[in-house]
Amino acid sequence: MRKYDLAVVGATGAVGQELLQVLAERGFPYDPESLKLLASERSAGKKINYQGREYTVEATVPDSFTGVDIVLFAGGAASKLFAREAVARGAVVIDNSSTFRYDDNVPLVVPEINPKDAAWHQGIIANPNCSTIQMVMALKPIYDAVGLKRVVVSTYQAVSGAGVEAIEELRRQSALVSQGREIQPKVFPHQIAFNLIPQIDVFLENGYTKEEMKMVWETRKILGAPELAICATAVRAPVYRSHSESVNIETIKPLSAKEAKELLAAAPGVEVLDDPEQKLYPMPYQASHSDSVYVGRIREDISCQNGLAFWVVSDQLRKGAATNAVQIAELLYKEGGKS
Numbered sequence: 001m002r003k004y005d006l007a008v009v010g011a012t013g014a015v016g017q018e019l020l021q022v023l024a025e026r027g028f029p030y031d032p033e034s035l036k037l038l039a040s041e042r043s044a045g046k047k048i049n050y051q052g053r054e055y056t057v058e059a060t061v062p063d064s065f066t067g068v069d070i071v072l073f074a075g076g077a078a079s080k081l082f083a084r085e086a087v088a089r090g091a092v093v094i095d096n097s098s099t100f101r102y103d104d105n106v107p108l109v110v111p112e113i114n115p116k117d118a119a120w121h122q123g124i125i126a127n128p129n130c131s132t133i134q135m136v137m138a139l140k141p142i143y144d145a146v147g148l149k150r151v152v153v154s155t156y157q158a159v160s161g162a163g164v165e166a167i168e169e170l171r172r173q174s175a176l177v178s179q180g181r182e183i184q185p186k187v188f189p190h191q192i193a194f195n196l197i198p199q200i201d202v203f204l205e206n207g208y209t210k211e212e213m214k215m216v217w218e219t220r221k222i223l224g225a226p227e228l229a230i231c232a233t234a235v236r237a238p239v240y241r242s243h244s245e246s247v248n249i250e251t252i253k254p255l256s257a258k259e260a261k262e263l264l265a266a267a268p269g270v271e272v273l274d275d276p277e278q279k280l281y282p283m284p285y286q287a288s289h290s291d292s293v294y295v296g297r298i299r300e301d302i303s304c305q306n307g308l309a310f311w312v313v314s315d316q317l318r319k320g321a322a323t324n325a326v327q328i329a330e331l332l333y334k335e336g337g338k339s
């Protein structure tokens with residue numbers, strides 16, 4: 001198999017480091033001689049030991065992408081600045097930011113769900129929001145079987161979704177609380193230690209946050225269901241890693257909890273952990289560093305007809321970002337080409 005010339009933008013950040021780890025774990029066929037690890041000027045010059053080699057991180061500039069086959073953007077402002085520069089130089093971009101997700105000319109792909117969408121890319125493929133990915137992984141088999149009328153989701157999102165500084169803030173605040181000392185939040189608008197913050201990203205005119213509306217817009221696009229009714233509430237939780245979601249759905253045709261479990265258990269990338277008598281259900285610490293989407297607490301909604309409720313947990317740095325991006329790269333190159 002051909003080895004591809006690869007670049008990772010944001011290589012020093014949390015998602016960038018996960019991207020490198022997943023590439024190694026999955027044996028993606030890149031050429032180690034030409035691998036480029038890119039970041040901001042602030043991180044330029046740093047050394048990263050990777051797969052037995054030492055790489056020097058380079059500042060990202062347009063000419064960084066000359067001769068590169070595929071560029072993995074870890075997210076952030078770099079996508080707006082450099083994604084189209086990379087495409088202009090012949091590379092295919094897989095982008096973890098929200099920059100291109102709502103562009104009708106850019107596919108938004110979860111490989112287990114809509115792999116064929118990757119084929120119509122015009123140089124850029126968007127990676128969905130982490131919370132969206134894990135929810136649609138659980139929704140898709142049910143949507144295909146009986147249709148969906150309505151989705152209500154509440155998320156409990158780990159601080160690592162806000163970056164390395166957010167992890168340090170939770171650690172620091174947890175120590176301060178235990179010592180009875182005053183807390184001055186920096187990363188989050190309020191204390192995160194031993195607290196929940198019902199705001200992720202900015203509020204929009206409709207009263208929802210941008211994070212909540214991402215789940216609405218992206219789920220509709222991925223499923224090809226532009227009229228699907230979705231209501232989301234996104235909450236930051238004092239957990240280091242892995243997002244959790246409480247999902248309530250109304251289906252068009254009836255589906256029992258038992259049938260839903262069977263559908264989910266057969267879905268690629270999904271693992272059902274659901275045995276209430278044994279206190280078996282998904283939790284963040286179990287999901288961390290795993291690529292699976294875990295579903296449990298699957299039950300019929302006693303408040304409405306054709307309703308189901310379930311609990312979804314996944315590592316947002318793995319399947320919610322890095323692993324999904326590498327899987328997209330595998331889709332593109334498994335036949336030895338870019339399309």
